[in-house]
Amino acid sequence: MEQPALLVIISGPSGTGKSTVIREIMRRRTLFFSVSCTTRPMREGERDGVDYHFISRERFEQLIAEDALLEYAEYAGRFYGTPRRPAEEQMARGTDVLLDIEVQGARQVRDRMPDAVSVFLTPPSWEELERRLRNRGTDSEEMIRRRLETARGELDEARTYDYLVVNDEVTAAADRICAILDGERCRTSRCAAFFSEI
Amino acid sequence: MEQPALLVIISGPSGTGKSTVIREIMRRRTLFFSVSCTTRPMREGERDGVDYHFISRERFEQLIAEDALLEYAEYAGRFYGTPRRPAEEQMARGTDVLLDIEVQGARQVRDRMPDAVSVFLTPPSWEELERRLRNRGTDSEEMIRRRLETARGELDEARTYDYLVVNDEVTAAADRICAILDGERCRTSRCAAFFSEI
Numbered sequence: 001m002e003q004p005a006l007l008v009i010i011s012g013p014s015g016t017g018k019s020t021v022i023r024e025i026m027r028r029r030t031l032f033f034s035v036s037c038t039t040r041p042m043r044e045g046e047r048d049g050v051d052y053h054f055i056s057r058e059r060f061e062q063l064i065a066e067d068a069l070l071e072y073a074e075y076a077g078r079f080y081g082t083p084r085r086p087a088e089e090q091m092a093r094g095t096d097v098l099l100d101i102e103v104q105g106a107r108q109v110r111d112r113m114p115d116a117v118s119v120f121l122t123p124p125s126w127e128e129l130e131r132r133l134r135n136r137g138t139d140s141e142e143m144i145r146r147r148l149e150t151a152r153g154e155l156d157e158a159r160t161y162d163y164l165v166v167n168d169e170v171t172a173a174a175d176r177i178c179a180i181l182d183g184e185r186c187r188t189s190r191c192a193a194f195f196s197e198i
Numbered sequence: 199m200e201q202p203a204l205l206v207i208i209s210g211p212s213g214t215g216k217s218t219v220i221r222e223i224m225r226r227r228t229l230f231f232s233v234s235c236t237t238r239p240m241r242e243g244e245r246d247g248v249d250y251h252f253i254s255r256e257r258f259e260q261l262i263a264e265d266a267l268l269e270y271a272e273y274a275g276r277f278y279g280t281p282r283r284p285a286e287e288q289m290a291r292g293t294d295v296l297l298d299i300e301v302q303g304a305r306q307v308r309d310r311m312p313d314a315v316s317v318f319l320t321p322p323s324w325e326e327l328e329r330r331l332r333n334r335g336t337d338s339e340e341m342i343r344r345r346l347e348t349a350r351g352e353l354d355e356a357r358t359y360d361y362l363v364v365n366d367e368v369t370a371a372a373d374r375i376c377a378i379l380d381g382e383r384c385r386t387s388r389c390a391a392f393f394s395e396i
Contacts (some may be wrong), residue, residue, distance in 0.1 A: 157388055188318070
């Protein structure tokens with residue numbers, strides 16, 4: 001049965017372990033991972049076109065004007081956005097697309113593409129999130145406080161997502177997200193082709 | 199995280215291989231299988247309380263009057279219904295409950311319990327359903343025609359289910375239904391406890 005490709009949104013507060021879980025999902029399922037574009041400078045170890053497409057503010061504003069972004073948002077004076085074309089091309093070919101985006105962007109994508117599957121990844125508890133942020137050892141106390149404050153706002157937004165996945169353990173969280181994807185493929189609303197065939 | 203138990207409805211035309219798929223799911227997941235009650239006579243090889251609760255028409259009418267059935271329907275002059283109490287008791291204990299019921303009954307349950315997860319199991323094609331019904335070798339040509347006609351009506355009703363699962367192969371169909379259950383457990387709407395905890 002021919003089926004429309006899935007557009008999957010994954011969001012989650014900084015310190016949830018999202019990148020690790022996404023890497024595990026990509027190991028198990030064939031998904032196109034959408035690379036965002038940003039106007040923030042490249043950091044050491046980052047690669048253009050892999051971690052982000054690093055572009056100028058002028059170029060970013062041009063993309064907005066051309067409606068070439070599925071979503072975009074500004075954080076701390078820097079723009080972040082999802083290029084529309086690569087995602088749409090992959091989906092047209094039948095490949096599921098994965099977006100790792102923030103809650104603001106997720107809301108825009110869900111408004112535009114109501115068939116998108118949205119997953120909010122969360123740490124098992126507030127204490128655990130704080131512990132993980134501290135254990136990274138990369139952020140100042142002030143930065144940790146700010147991240148926790150942002151996380152609080154994001155968790156409020158989590159209710160608007162289709163699914164909530166607790167990242168208690170990477171393998172278990174990936175299991176749940178893969179189950180969500182496999183289940184979503186069976187949604188009656190995605191099976192129009194079946195009904196027209198039978 | 200404490201979560202409400204799932205109420206899972208599985209329907210599918212006669213000849214879809216539903217019993218085999220359900221047996222495979224029960225092997226993999228802990229679910230309470232709801233035994234229906236019926237006014238039809240017991241057939242050879244059937245066991246009271248296992249295949250059905252075989253009860254009198256008077257008793258059945260009493261259950262209806264007491265609102266002791268989650269759903270009921272009449273087929274060919276015989277009543278079939280789902281006892282409410284065992285299902286509710288299991289769910290209160292946190293055990294997911296599986297109902298193998300027809301499309302009429304499924305509609306009643308979904309109306310009463312909108313959180314129920316409904317899965318329609320279908321053969322891969324019309325030709326395949328006809329082939330399976332013929333290969334059973336138990337039914338007359340007239341009976342096969344009638345079953346196909348009923349199946350046509352049931353397939354129309356399939357659009358109203360949450361999920362459509364094609365039974366091309368028992369293991370694959372069970373995989374899909376298990377993914378649906380695991381995914382449904384992550385539905386944000388079922389995670390109220392998480393939000394009140396965090």
